[in-house]
Amino acid sequence: MLGRLTEGLSARTLILLTLLLAVLLAAPFFASDYLLTVLILILYFAYVGQAWNIMMGFAGHLSLGHALYVGLGAYTAAALYVHYGIGPWIGLLVAIPIAALAGAFIGYLAFRFKVGGVYFAILTIAFAEFARVGFDHLAWTKGSSGLFLPVAQYSKNDLWHLRGQPVMFYYVLLVAVVAAFIGCRALLQSRIGYFWLAIREDEEAARSAGIDTFRYKMIAVVISAAMTSFAGVIYAFYYNNLFPEQVFHISRSIEIILGPIVGGVGTLFGPILGAFVLTGLAESLTEGLHAIGIDIPGAKQVFYGICLLFVIMALPDGVWPWVKRRLGLSERAP
Amino acid sequence: MSALLSVEGVSKRFRGLLAVDKVSFEVPEGGIYAVIGPNGAGKTTLFNMIAGVHSPDGGAITFGGERIDGLPPNEICQRGIGRTFQIVRPFPALSVEDNVIVGALMKRRDVTAARAHAHEVMRRLDLYDKRAQRASSMTLPDRKRLEVARALATDPKLLLLDEVMAGLRPTETDRIVGILRDINKESGLTILLIEHVMRAVMALAQHIVVLHHGANIAEGAPQAVVRDKAVIDSYLGAEAI
Incomplete structure (x- = not known):
C-alpha cells in the first residue's frame, strides 16, 4: 500500500513532503490563534482548489460555479443538524449525493448538448446564481435571513458533531487536504486520469482514440462536485452561519479557482501552494499596510490585485512548476 | 479474401455541396488500399464517415460484417478502426x-x-x-x-491514415512506408490511406480508389490506375507517367 503511494516519487520529493506534513502537523502547537485561523483558511482553499482542479486542470472544463457545491454541502449538513440533530458526518452522506447529483445534472446538460469552453463556464455560473436566488426563498433553510447553527463555548472538541475549537477544524481539513492530494494523484495516474488529460488536450482526438468523452467528463464533474461538498460541510460547522448571498456568491467561486491558477492548473501541488501563496499574501498585505500606517479603504485589494498580476505575468504556468524546478524535483509525475 | 470494410453507395452533402457521391468500394482483410484524388475530392469526408465523425446521408458502411455508419468515433475505434488526422493532433x-x-x-x-x-x-x-x-x-x-x-x-484491425506522408522528406516517407509495410506483413493489419505522395502510394498500395468531385471515377491495381485516362485528366496530369 505504502509502496504504491510513493511509487514514482524521488527520495528528495518524499523527504520534502514528509517535512511539510510534519510542519503542518506541528503547526497548531506553535501558531497563535490568529495564525491558526489563517492556516485553516489556507487548508480550506487548498482542498477546494484540488477539487476544482479535477474539472479544469485534469478534464479541461472551466467551472466558475463551484460555490454551488460548497453551498449545497453546507446547507444540507447544516439544515439536517438544525432541524433533526443529525450530525455532520451523517449529513455528509446526504450532502455528497446531492452535490454529485447537481454536478451530474449540469454536466449532463452541458455535455449532451455540447456546451463547451466559455459557454460551459457561463452555465456553471448560472446554476450557482439559481441556487443563490433560490435559497433566498427556501423557508426550510431560513431563506435570506440566514441559517444559524447553535454556538456555545466548547471546553472540549466533539469531533463527531464538529463542535469545538479551531484546532479541531485545522486537523480535519489537514486530513482532507492530504486525502485529496493522494486521491487526485491516484486518479491522475489511473486510466481515468490519462483519459481526462486526453480530453483536456484535444477532445476530438480523444474520441478517435476510443474514449467515451461524455462518460469521462461526467465522472470528472461528479467527483469534483462531491469532493467540494465536503468542504461545504466543514464551512457550515466552522462559521456556524449561512447566507445564500454569501455562500453562493460568484466571488466565492472565484476565490476557489485563484489558488490553483496561481499555483499551477493541472498540477497536483499547485492548488496547495497556490492557497499558501494567496492567503499568505493577503494576510501579510493586511499586516504590512497596517504596519506602515496605510489605512485607505481598498488599498489592500489594489495591492493584492497588483501582486496577482505580477505572479501571473511572471509565471504563467503557475508558481509550482517554477518552485519544482528550483527545488530540483524532476520526477515525472506532475 | 473477405471484405473487412465495405462502403456501399455512401453519400454526404454539406449544404449545397455534394462532398461524397455514392462511393462504393471494399477493403479485404490484410489489404493496403489507397484513396487518391485532387484536393476537395471528398477523401477526408469519406474517412470521417468511416471513422464516425460524420454520419453519411445515404448508403451503408460495414466493418467486419456489422453496420457502423452513424456510430460515434469512440465506438468505431473500439470496434477496431484506428485513425490519424490530416492535420496532426497529438x-x-x-x-x-x-x-x-x-x-x-x-x-x-x-x-x-x-x-x-x-x-x-x-x-x-x-x-x-x-x-x-x-x-x-x-x-x-x-x-x-x-x-x-x-x-x-x-x-486496430483497420488503420485509416489521412495523409501521413504529406510534408515529409522522401527519406522520411520511405521510413514510414517501410514501417507500415512491415506491420502489415507481420500482423496482417489492414490499411486504408489517403495520400497525395504518389511515391508512397505506389510503394504501398495493392489497390487504389480514385475520387473526383466526390465520385469514384476509377479503381484498380496501382499500375493500371495511373494509366487510366480519367485519372490522368482529373488528377495526376500527363507528366506523372
Whole structure:
C-alpha cells in the first residue's frame, strides 16, 4: 500500500513532503490563534482548489460555479443538524449525493448538448446564481435571513458533531487536504486520469482514440462536485452561519479557482501552494499596510490585485512548476 | 479474401455541396488500399464517415460484417478502426509516451500493461528514444509518426491514415512506408490511406480508389490506375507517367 503511494516519487520529493506534513502537523502547537485561523483558511482553499482542479486542470472544463457545491454541502449538513440533530458526518452522506447529483445534472446538460469552453463556464455560473436566488426563498433553510447553527463555548472538541475549537477544524481539513492530494494523484495516474488529460488536450482526438468523452467528463464533474461538498460541510460547522448571498456568491467561486491558477492548473501541488501563496499574501498585505500606517479603504485589494498580476505575468504556468524546478524535483509525475 | 470494410453507395452533402457521391468500394482483410484524388475530392469526408465523425446521408458502411455508419468515433475505434488526422493532433502537453499510453488504454484497463504495450508500439515507430519529450516540441515527421503510434496502440484491425506522408522528406516517407509495410506483413493489419505522395502510394498500395468531385471515377491495381485516362485528366496530369 505504502509502496504504491510513493511509487514514482524521488527520495528528495518524499523527504520534502514528509517535512511539510510534519510542519503542518506541528503547526497548531506553535501558531497563535490568529495564525491558526489563517492556516485553516489556507487548508480550506487548498482542498477546494484540488477539487476544482479535477474539472479544469485534469478534464479541461472551466467551472466558475463551484460555490454551488460548497453551498449545497453546507446547507444540507447544516439544515439536517438544525432541524433533526443529525450530525455532520451523517449529513455528509446526504450532502455528497446531492452535490454529485447537481454536478451530474449540469454536466449532463452541458455535455449532451455540447456546451463547451466559455459557454460551459457561463452555465456553471448560472446554476450557482439559481441556487443563490433560490435559497433566498427556501423557508426550510431560513431563506435570506440566514441559517444559524447553535454556538456555545466548547471546553472540549466533539469531533463527531464538529463542535469545538479551531484546532479541531485545522486537523480535519489537514486530513482532507492530504486525502485529496493522494486521491487526485491516484486518479491522475489511473486510466481515468490519462483519459481526462486526453480530453483536456484535444477532445476530438480523444474520441478517435476510443474514449467515451461524455462518460469521462461526467465522472470528472461528479467527483469534483462531491469532493467540494465536503468542504461545504466543514464551512457550515466552522462559521456556524449561512447566507445564500454569501455562500453562493460568484466571488466565492472565484476565490476557489485563484489558488490553483496561481499555483499551477493541472498540477497536483499547485492548488496547495497556490492557497499558501494567496492567503499568505493577503494576510501579510493586511499586516504590512497596517504596519506602515496605510489605512485607505481598498488599498489592500489594489495591492493584492497588483501582486496577482505580477505572479501571473511572471509565471504563467503557475508558481509550482517554477518552485519544482528550483527545488530540483524532476520526477515525472506532475 | 473477405471484405473487412465495405462502403456501399455512401453519400454526404454539406449544404449545397455534394462532398461524397455514392462511393462504393471494399477493403479485404490484410489489404493496403489507397484513396487518391485532387484536393476537395471528398477523401477526408469519406474517412470521417468511416471513422464516425460524420454520419453519411445515404448508403451503408460495414466493418467486419456489422453496420457502423452513424456510430460515434469512440465506438468505431473500439470496434477496431484506428485513425490519424490530416492535420496532426497529438495531445500537445503530454509526453510522447503518455500520448501512446492513452491509445493503449482503450483495450487495457491496467496502466502498467498499457505502458508496456505503448513501449512496444513506440519502438516500432522509432519513437522510443523520444518518449519523454512533450508532443508539442516535436518535429512534424515525429508528430506524424506519433499519430500513427497512438492509433496503432488501440490495436486496430483497420488503420485509416489521412495523409501521413504529406510534408515529409522522401527519406522520411520511405521510413514510414517501410514501417507500415512491415506491420502489415507481420500482423496482417489492414490499411486504408489517403495520400497525395504518389511515391508512397505506389510503394504501398495493392489497390487504389480514385475520387473526383466526390465520385469514384476509377479503381484498380496501382499500375493500371495511373494509366487510366480519367485519372490522368482529373488528377495526376500527363507528366506523372
